[in-house]
Amino acid sequence: MTPLWIAFAVLLVLALWFLAMPLRQSRRLHDRLADDEANDTAAEQNVAIFQRRLASLDEARERGDIDATRYDQDRLELERNLLDDTRGAARRPLRSAGAGRMAVPLIMAVVALASVVWYQYQGAEGDLTLYAIQQDVQGDPDGSLSEYLERVEAQAERQPDNPSVWGELFPLYRQSGKPAKAADALEHLLALEGRPAPLLAQLAQIRFFMADRELTDEVRSLVDEIRRKDPREPTMLGVMGIHAFGQGNYETAIDRWRRAVANVKNPDTVESLKQGIRVAQQRLGIDPQEAQADRHGVRVRVTLDESLRSQVKDDTTVFVTARDLAGEKPPLAVVRTTVAQLPTTVTLSENDAMSPQASLAGVDKVRLVVRVSPSGQAMPRPGDLFGDADGIAVGSVGDGDPVEVTINRTFK
Numbered sequence: 001m002t003p004l005w006i007a008f009a010v011l012l013v014l015a016l017w018f019l020a021m022p023l024r025q026s027r028r029l030h031d032r033l034a035d036d037e038a039n040d041t042a043a044e045q046n047v048a049i050f051q052r053r054l055a056s057l058d059e060a061r062e063r064g065d066i067d068a069t070r071y072d073q074d075r076l077e078l079e080r081n082l083l084d085d086t087r088g089a090a091r092r093p094l095r096s097a098g099a100g101r102m103a104v105p106l107i108m109a110v111v112a113l114a115s116v117v118w119y120q121y122q123g124a125e126g127d128l129t130l131y132a133i134q135q136d137v138q139g140d141p142d143g144s145l146s147e148y149l150e151r152v153e154a155q156a157e158r159q160p161d162n163p164s165v166w167g168e169l170f171p172l173y174r175q176s177g178k179p180a181k182a183a184d185a186l187e188h189l190l191a192l193e194g195r196p197a198p199l200l201a202q203l204a205q206i207r208f209f210m211a212d213r214e215l216t217d218e219v220r221s222l223v224d225e226i227r228r229k230d231p232r233e234p235t236m237l238g239v240m241g242i243h244a245f246g247q248g249n250y251e252t253a254i255d256r257w258r259r260a261v262a263n264v265k266n267p268d269t270v271e272s273l274k275q276g277i278r279v280a281q282q283r284l285g286i287d288p289q290e291a292q293a294d295r296h297g298v299r300v301r302v303t304l305d306e307s308l309r310s311q312v313k314d315d316t317t318v319f320v321t322a323r324d325l326a327g328e329k330p331p332l333a334v335v336r337t338t339v340a341q342l343p344t345t346v347t348l349s350e351n352d353a354m355s356p357q358a359s360l361a362g363v364d365k366v367r368l369v370v371r372v373s374p375s376g377q378a379m380p381r382p383g384d385l386f387g388d389a390d391g392i393a394v395g396s397v398g399d400g401d402p403v404e405v406t407i408n409r410t411f412k
Contacts, residue, residue, distance in 0.1 A: 053078055130155060130164055149176060156185075163192045170202075179210050200226050201235035208239050213246055232354065232378070234260040238273065250280040259354050262334040265317065265376070277351070297333065297349030297360050298322060298394055299402035302370050304342045308385055308407065314340035317376045318407075322348045322366040325391070329358045332366060339372060345402050365391050370405045384411040 054075065061071045133151045136143075149172045156165050170185035186203045193199060204222035211219065219239075226236045241256030257273045257280075264270050281287075300320055304312075315338055322333040333352035337344055348368075353359035360366065372385040380386075387407040 050078055050081075129159075130168060145172070145176065148172065156188075160188070161192065163189055166192065174206070179206050182206055183210070195225070197226050197230040197233045198235065200229070201233045201239070205235055205239050208243070213242060215243055232259065232263050234263040234269075237263075238269075241273075241276065245276065245280060248283075250283045253277075254280045258351050262336065262352055262354055263378070265336065297347055297352075298366065298368065298392055299345060299347050300368055300370070301345045301402040301404045302337070302342055302387075303404070303406050304339065304372070304385075305406055305408040312339050312372055312374065312385065314338065317373045318342065319369075319371045319373060319378065320346050320348065320405075321369045321371070322360060322392075322394075323369060324358075324363055325365055325367055327367075330354055332358055332360050332363065334378075342407075360394050363394055365393055368392050368403060368405055370407055371411070372407055380411050382412055385409065386411050 057066075057071060057074050057078070060066050061068070066074070130152070133148070133155070140147075149169075152165065152169050152172060155162075156169055159165055166185050166189040170182045170189060173179070173182035173185055183203060183206045186199060186206065190199055190203065200222055204219055204226065207216065207222065208214070208219050215223070223236055223240065226233050237256045237260035241253045241260065244250075244256060245253035254277050257277050261270055261273050261277075264273065302318070302320060318337045318339060318341075320335045320337065321331045323329070323331055331354055333348040333350070334354060335346045335348055335352050337346060348360065350359045350361045368389045370387050371380060373381070374384070375381055385407050386409055387405045389403055389405050392403050
C-alpha cells in the first residue's frame with residue numbers, strides 16, 4: 001500500500017501546485033494591470049473626439065445648416081455619449097497583489113481533505129489490501145491456505161461491507177472443509193450483492209450437501225427463487241439432477257444435467273455432468289456408447305473468418321444452436337465452446353436439448369446459428385459475431401460430413 005499512497009501524494013502535490021499557480025503569478029499580473037491603467041489614454045481620446053464633433057456642430061450652426069433647436073438636440077446627444085463613455089471607462093481601484101492569499105491555503109486544505117475522504121468511501125483500498133495479502137502468501141515459501149484464510153478473516157472484521165472480502169472468503173471455507181462457514185460467508189455476500197441467481201445457486205448447493213443431499217424447505221425456497229430469476233442456472237440444475245438421481249429418477253436426472261451442460265463454461269464441470277449422464281443411462285439399461293452412436297442430430301464444423309479474429313479474445317464464449325425453421329420453439333439444442341477451440345467440430349443431438357418439449361427428435365430440418373458472445377449471455381446482443389445455415393437435415397450423427405458454418409457477420 002505504501003507505493004499507492006506515495007503515488008496519491010505525488011498527484012495531490014501536482015494538483016495543489018496547479019491550484020497555487022495563479023497566486024504565484026498575482027504580483028506580475030497586478031503590476032501589468034497597474035501599468036495599463038497608468039498609461040490608459042482612453043478618457044483623453046473620448047474628450048478630444050467630443051471637442052472635434054462639438055466644433056463641427058458649432059460651424060454648422062454658424063453656416064445656417066441647422067437651426068437652434070437642432071443644435072441644442074445634437075449637442076445634448078454628444079454630451080450624453082461623452083458621459084456614457086466616461087462612466088464606462090471608470091474602474092475600481094486595484095486591490096493589492098497579496099489580496100486573497102489566505103484563501104488559497106484554505107482551499108488547498110479542503111481539496112486535500114476532500115480527496116482523502118472521497119477515496120475512503122469510493123476507492124478500492126480494501127480490494128488492494130486483499131490483493132497484497134494474496135501476493136504476500138503466494139510469494140512466501142511457507143505460505144499456506146490456512147494462513148491465507150486467517151488473514152482474509154481478519155479483513156472481514158475490518159471491512160465487513162466489502163463484497164470482495166466475502167467473495168474471497170466463501171470458496172476458501174469450502175476448500176477448507178467448512179461448509180457452514182462458507183454458507184454464512186455467502187449469506188453476507190448476498191446481502192451486499194442483491195441476491196443474484198449464481199450466488200443463490202452456490203448457497204443452495206452448499207445447503208443441499210450439508211443436509212445430506214436432501215431438498216429441505218430452505219433449499220426448496222432457494223431453488224424456487226433461482227428459477228424465477230434464471231431457470232437455466234446450471235449449478236441449480238446440477239443440484240436438481242443429483243437429487244433426482246438419488247431418488248432413482250434417472251430420466252429426470254439426465255434431463256437436468258443435459259440442460260446444465262448447455263449453460264456451463266467450465267470444461268471440467270461439463271465432463272463431470274456428462275459422466276453423471278452416462279451413469280444414469282446405464283442405470284436405465286441404456287448403453288451410453290450406443291446412445292452416442294445412434295442419437296438423432298447434426299454435426300457442425302465451425303470456423304471463424306480470419307478478418308474477425310482480432311475482434312475477440314480466445315476465451316470468448318461461442319454458442320452453437322439448432323432452432324426450428326419457423327422460429328416458434330425454444331432452441332432445440334445448444335453446445336457451448338470458445339474461440340480458442342475454433343475451428344472445431346461439434347455434435348448437436350437430443351442430449352443437448354434445453355427442454356424435453358423441444359429437441360431435435362421432433363424435427364427433420366433445422367436452422368443452425370453459431371454466435372460469438374463476448375458477454376457470455378445466451379441472448380444475442382449488438383456487436384456479437386455470428387454465422388448461420390438454413391434447412392439443414394437432421395439424421396444419424398454418424399452419417400455424412402459435418403455441416404460447414406463460418407462466423408462472418410456482426411449482429412446489429
